[in-house]
Amino acid sequence: MLRFRRMRALLLACLASAACLVGADTAVAAAPATALATAPTEQRPVIGAYYAGWNSEAYPVSQIPADQITHLFYAFSTIDQGKCTILPNAAQDFADLAELKREHPQLRTLISIGGWGTAGFSDAALTAASRQTFVSSCLDMFFSTYRGSFDGVDLDWEFPVYGGPTEITDRPEDRRNMTLLAQEFRTEIDKRGQEDGKRYEVTAALPTGRLQTDGAYDPAKSFELGKLAKILDFINLMTYDMGTGFSPVSTFNAPMGPVSADPTAQPDKTWNNVTGAVAYYRLHGVPANRLVLGTPFYGRGFVVNEEGDNHGLYQPYESTFWVSGWRSIEPLLDDPAWQRYWNPQAQSPWLYNAAERRFVSYEDPTSIAIRARYAKQSGLLGTFMWELSDDDAEHSMLTAMSAPFQLK
Structure with a gap:
């Protein structure tokens, strides 16, 4: 536990500074x-x-x-x-x-x-x-x-x-x-x-x-x-x-x-x-x-139990499904059944189909x-x-x- 706290403190110091997104050296100085x-x-x-x-x-x-x-x-x-x-x-x-x-x-x-x-x-x-x-x-x-x-x-x-x-x-x-x-x-x-x-x-x-x-x-x-x-x-x-x-x-x-x-x-x-x-x-x-x-x-898909407060993100789910690559995901952006969202901490988008309760994590x-x-x-x-x-x-x-x- 002490080792984890030390390692986590190093990483959090990195994440708290601009250096974390421009260089990981802050977190590894103790290596x-x-x-x-x-x-x-x-x-x-x-x-x-x-x-x-x-x-x-x-x-x-x-x-x-x-x-x-x-x-x-x-x-x-x-x-x-x-x-x-x-x-x-x-x-x-x-x-x-x-x-x-x-x-x-x-x-x-x-x-x-x-x-x-x-x-x-x-x-x-x-x-x-x-x-x-x-x-x-x-x-x-x-x-x-x-x-x-x-x-x-x-x-x-x-x-x-x-x-x-x-x-x-x-x-x-x-x-x-x-x-x-x-x-x-x-x-x-x-x-x-x-x-x-x-x-x-x-x-x-x-x-x-x-x-x-x-x-x-x-x-x-x-x-x-x-x-x-x-x-x-x-x-x-x-x-x-x-x-x-x-x-x-x-x-x-x-x-x-x-x-x-x-x-x-x-x-x-x-x-x-x-x-x-x-x-x-x-x-x-x-x-x-x-x-x-x-x-x-490529992406990852979940059929969630309910939409929750964040458009399907971080919800319990009933099943998963494979999401093919970007060439298959990109057309969904023009499909009104799917809504695109963005998380600034993950710096990643996701798609949610409310009618089907389908959540898709992907990169663009x-x-x-x-x-x-x-x-x-x-x-x-x-x-x-x-x-x-x-x-x-x-x-x-x-x-x-x-x-x-x-x-x-």
């Missing part, structure tokens, strides 16, 4: 210097995009706006009997990626391994032998069989120890084993890079949402955050999924800061927002320039631009999104997300 990894002196900003491989027929690789991003994360490779495996259509996608890279040599492409619902990580990371088998299978597949398609590996283990899908095996020792697995990837991919005369990258997508399958969730209990920061090239910080079906009330998917009306109990309320999540990772030894801020191009180019400016002004390495096909045809969300990190 021990020895915990901070040394990053390269010159880093190219990251403008990252996750690409859903299962959607490649509707959104083929050829449509990827490769001149507007630095990194593309192909989702997903999964795990079968302790080895990497791929989707049936992935081989053609990988060939198309290789062609895209030839046309846009500045683009870095990474294979993302895991994702929500992917089983097998705990077993694959359990022993030195299982880690070696797993890593070798992944590198053989993506840097030999599909040579030329990828520049690195992105780990998306959701989640070590606890918090992931209840049917997936997890263990207390997962926290340490995740670090050892990342180190195995780092060591072996660096060897491949020396052989190939290239610099391959190892990254990870790490969570921030404080409400998961097992209830209250703390990322530091799943991951050795400071140690991982020294191994990985950077961390894709999933600053979204903070309001899902695990929440007791309808709420925001990715609030910028804590909202006074939010009934979430402490300490989760302090950290379950964009600025709080960044401060938390900083306090656990992750340098700002190893963090890439996540922005959701305005709120995405706020998050991107915060990332830039806070010294973060860049921004990324989930996921590319959720944008509109004009790439309005991507343009807003990338604007502060203009490529040179």
